[in-house]
Amino acid sequence: MFQIKTFNAIAPEGMARFDQENYRINESDEPDGIILRSQKLHEYQFPESVVAVARAGAGTNNIPVKKCTEQGIVVFNTPGANANAVKELVVASLLIAVRPMVQGIEWVQTLSGRDVEEQAEAQKNQFAGTELEGKKLGVIGLGSIGAMVANDAYRLGMEVTGYDPYVSVDTAWSISRRVRRATDIKEVLTNCDFITVHVPLTDQTKHLIGPDELVLMKNTAHLMNFARGEIVDTEAVVKAVNEERIGGFTTDFADEKLLHNEKITVLPHLGASTEEAEVNCAKMAARGLKRFLETGVIKRSVNFPNVEMAFDSPYRITIINKNVPNMLGSIASDIASLDVNIDNMVNRGKDDYAYTLVDVSETDPQKIAAITEKLAQNEGIVRVRAIKRDEESEF
Known part of the structure; x- marks a missing residue:
């Protein structure tokens, strides 16, 4: 009988993988496995019974991975399970960046009278935008999400350049041949109208986009961060926007410094917030944890190699x-x-x-x-x- 402890609400479709004959959920203080979403475990004292932690999501910065490795605890994640959800939000944000739809929607609500249609028609020019077709998009990080963003942006008519020195063979096969491959991040920063970042947060990628990188960008370029907040130097990007050295910034990570700036769009971490993504992540996390407990097989671990x-x-x-x-x-x-x-x-x-x-x-x-x-x-x-x-x- 295996004991599973959960943090956060895990989609029932995922938890259903733990059959009642062999598993008990949240019935012991000495679990064999832990499954969670965003709960921070850095202060958590892992019982000796714990052999694995499964994160229903791609990022594991809420888990003390080094500590787990030293204690012989395998940490799993679910790369790709929420990729489509994040990709759709990135594409939507690209469209919002060139078409002031949100502002137009809010403005229409202020109108009144029987001639609302005429008022809207007469003043719609204040919300005129531009088109994505023909614009240059730079994708930094060509993992599951970055590859999908690159492919869909190309289908929208954008000229796409991707940069990732560590792109996997599987991902390389999935990327359209029409997506140009940059050999240097500077090529993306200097040439693109839009730049979107999709890399994991590590010691090497923290503030990957900082003052030195921002100065290379066009003064009309729009930067987007749907990966992790710390990948972009917040203070540096605010300064660049205010000094009109870049055109704008969109992020999925709220920070007080970013608020109340008309050129900065902040979303409340909506990337994976779809019913489908939460179900997919829960299923993948539960399956990986269950497979490990029952067979010892490791697949999609961040701290140990795949072993089957x-x-x-x-x-x-x-x-x-x-x-x-x-x-x-x-x-x-x-x-x-x-x-x-x-x-x-x-x-x-x-x-x-x-x-x-x-x-x-x-x-x-x-x-x-x-x-x-x-x-x-x-x-x-x-x-x-x-x-x-x-x-x-x-x-």
């Missing part, structure tokens, strides 16, 4: 260890010393840590317990778990 292996043996030993020489040999030797045969084994490393799956033909629970106890004594091993194969598991 068919589970055909009676038991599987999962091992999180420091990525040091001869660790695999030590693991195999410890298991062999207990007269247990290894059926299959796979290992992947990521930075300072590695993850290993070992399938054994042993069926005696006492011997399995002896294996985990012996491995746990190895100074290089952070966490060991034994999983009994469930023939009825969906995995």
